[in-house]
Amino acid sequence: MVSTSNERFGGPAVFVIVGLLCLSITPGVVGAQEQLTGGSVVIGPEETHKGDLEATAGDVRIEGTVDGDLTATGGTVTITGDVTGDVTATAGSVIIEGTVAGDLTATGGDVRVRESAAVDGMVRTTGGAVTVDGTVEDDTRLDGDTVRVGPTAAIGGDLTYSADEATISGDAEITGTVTETDRDELGMGPFSGASLPDVPDAVVTPLFGLYLFCANFALGAVLLVAAPRFSARVSEQGTDRPLLSGGVGLLTLLAMPFALGALFLSIIGIPLAFFATYGFVFVLWIGLVYGAFALGTWGLSAFDRGHRWSGLALGLAIVSLANALPYVGFLLVLITLFGLGAFGRALYDWRLDRGDDDAQRPPPYPALEAADE
Structure with missing residues (x-):
């Protein structure tokens, strides 16, 4: 009793x-507003999230605008809208089709910067399969089991890559130098030599x-x-x-x-x-x-x-x-x-x-x- x-x-x-x-x-109202979790987190096409956003979900989709930095963790992270700051994405699949005004750091089993994507800053990726078909205004560093830079890609800075299998299209516009290097030399961290599995x-x-x-x-x-x-x-x-x-x-x-x-x-x-x-x-x-x-x-x-x-x-x-x-x-x-x-x-x-x-x-x-x- x-x-x-x-x-x-x-x-x-x-x-x-x-x-x-x-x-x-x-302690800060903004801090509470930044964190979204759930089975899926979606910023709709007509929606604008003011301030930085931290999203953790099985499926994270940014179809509207994030007016700040975005940190996304999930099974899939898809950005078809606009992010006015930096993007840090960790997922089984990371797909960028929209606009990123800052830097893009992506880690995943499958990382794709598609043709419609535009990144104003630096792109740094680590993954199983990495594909770049869009526009990057600054330096680009790609690390993966397979790395592909397509013919529609436009890179305004240097391209540094490391992969077991790499395809760099001759039609891609690369302003700076192109360098192939070992994964450890890219400075991706102590686990950079290990590829990430494609997490379903x-x-x-x-x-x-x-x-x-x-x-x-x-x-x-x-x-x-x-x-x-x-x-x-x-x-x-x-x-x-x-x-x-x-x-x-x-x-x-x-x-x-x-x-x-x-x-x-x-x-x-x-x-x-x-x-x-x-x-x-x-x-x-x-x-x-x-x-x-x-x-x-x-x-x-x-x-x-x-x-x-x-x-x-x-x-x-x-x-x-x-x-x-x-x-x-x-x-x-x-x-x-x-x-x-x-x-x-x-x-x-x-x-x-x-x-x-x-x-x-x-x-x-x-x-x-x-x-x-």
């Missing part, structure tokens, strides 16, 4: 955790799902350890009346933009609005984790199991699976709304109950507690 001291600590602990982590992600999306997606599972489980572990009784209360609120919890979560999600907009209307409220915006993003993450926790414990209850850690693991496994599978991403939204509503209802109940005498308060959720003993 959990002691009453833990019970008193449970509710406030959630507020403390939320507050500390919100502060940790808001089928491998990258499960790895990214594992990363999401570990990140979500870490947050869930903090919540369950710091506030065990409150977390159990969230689970019971979700499983007891799931439709009500989902409705509360939806209303909260719909009401938040109006509340933030009201803060932005006043000078004093603008700083608070920024903190509230990123705080709410973190609360949505908590909602996803708590929703998975409630879903997992409900699933185990069908087999007369009530272990909270097993419930958390099962729920987050479902979340990772939904993220990896096509056409079922809406399940993540439903789980988040479900968890957000249960979280809000548990906070409301805790606020009503916190003034009650501990002796009159029955121990909540004995099934979970008994299973953990």
Whole structure:
């Protein structure tokens, strides 16, 4: 049985955790805006991302404009739009078809600078197969198992390359000198002599799902350890009346933009609005984790199991699976709304109950507690 001291600590602990982590992600508002993750990250054709962008996903596509530097990691990275700064891309396949105003550094199993591409700075690539058919205004350094510079390529500086098999078209426009060298001499780092495998999306997606599972489980572990009784209360609120919890979560999600907009209307409220915006993003993450926790414990209850850690693991496994599978991403939204509503209802109940005498308060959720003993 959990002691009453833990019970008193449970509710406030959630507020403390939320507050500390919100502060940790808001030392600079720009920093929070730069990071995008998911099964896929897409900047649409009519979209402009202001500032530097860090994207980590199974599929990263830049079809619009990134007004700043781009750092992209994924199964595939494709740039058909414009990047006004430098590009650093690491992926199984890196394809450049748009415009890069700065330098391009690309590492991948297959790296292609296609005919429509224009890079105003230097190009530096390391990969299994490297192809350049576009325009590069500065020096170009290519390292790969195979290197090909096509007839439509235009290089405004020197070309330095290293490959087991290289094809440099005589029709390519190369202003500077052309030098073939060993890979170690290109200064690509201690692992430059080893070619990178062509990593298929089928491998990258499960790895990214594992990363999401570990990140979500870490947050869930903090919540369950710091506030065990409150977390159990969230689970019971979700499983007891799931439709009500989902409705509360939806209303909260719909009401938040109006509340933030009201803060932005006043000078004093603008700083608070920024903190509230990123705080709410973190609360949505908590909602996803708590929703998975409630879903997992409900699933185990069908087999007369009530272990909270097993419930958390099962729920987050479902979340990772939904993220990896096509056409079922809406399940993540439903789980988040479900968890957000249960979280809000548990906070409301805790606020009503916190003034009650501990002796009159029955121990909540004995099934979970008994299973953990």
